Amino acid sequence: MSASGKCLCGSVSYSAEDVDPHVHACHCSMCRGWTGGPMLAASVGSIEFKGEDKLKRYQSSEWAERGFCSDCGTSLFYHMKEPGMYIMATGTFDDPEQFAMSGEIYIDEKPSGYNFAGDHPRMTGAEFMASIGVEPPPA
Numbered sequence: 001m002s003a004s005g006k007c008l009c010g011s012v013s014y015s016a017e018d019v020d021p022h023v024h025a026c027h028c029s030m031c032r033g034w035t036g037g038p039m040l041a042a043s044v045g046s047i048e049f050k051g052e053d054k055l056k057r058y059q060s061s062e063w064a065e066r067g068f069c070s071d072c073g074t075s076l077f078y079h080m081k082e083p084g085m086y087i088m089a090t091g092t093f094d095d096p097e098q099f100a101m102s103g104e105i106y107i108d109e110k111p112s113g114y115n116f117a118g119d120h121p122r123m124t125g126a127e128f129m130a131s132i133g134v135e136p137p138p139a
């Protein structure tokens with residue numbers, strides 16, 4: 001499906017194609033720090049942005065950056081540079097009703113004070129990395 005979205009103030013907007021309606025919640029400490037809570041996200045096949053002069057990209061690791069609006073601060077996306085995949089914060093889509101929770105990742109980093117309901121898969125960070133074929137870094 002295709003979907004459009006924008007930041008809180010509207011300075012940055014986007015239209016995406018091949019949008020995956022399956023939402024994953026990420027509980028990792030980086031997503032928590034960046035969004036202020038668990039990140040609810042869905043991947044898209046391709047995306048075009050408007051207002052790119054207001055779109056800031058924070059290099060959060062060697063392989064990924066996180067995009068946000070420099071006016072209102074909305075957390076918009078996680079961008080894996082190789083293979084160039086955008087994973088959008090689902091709260092920024094114009095029609096969030098199209099999405100449904102289908103999994104949680106980094107469940108081992110989730111604070112114990114809250115839980116999402118539902119009978120979906122819950123993976124630890126190591127299980128998630130293995131599922132996408134990434135070797136865990138040496139301890």
Ligand SMILES: [Zn+2]
Nearest residue numbers: 007009069072
């Ligand atoms: Zn904004």
Ligand SMILES: [Zn+2]
Nearest residue numbers: 026027028031
């Ligand atoms: Zn995360």
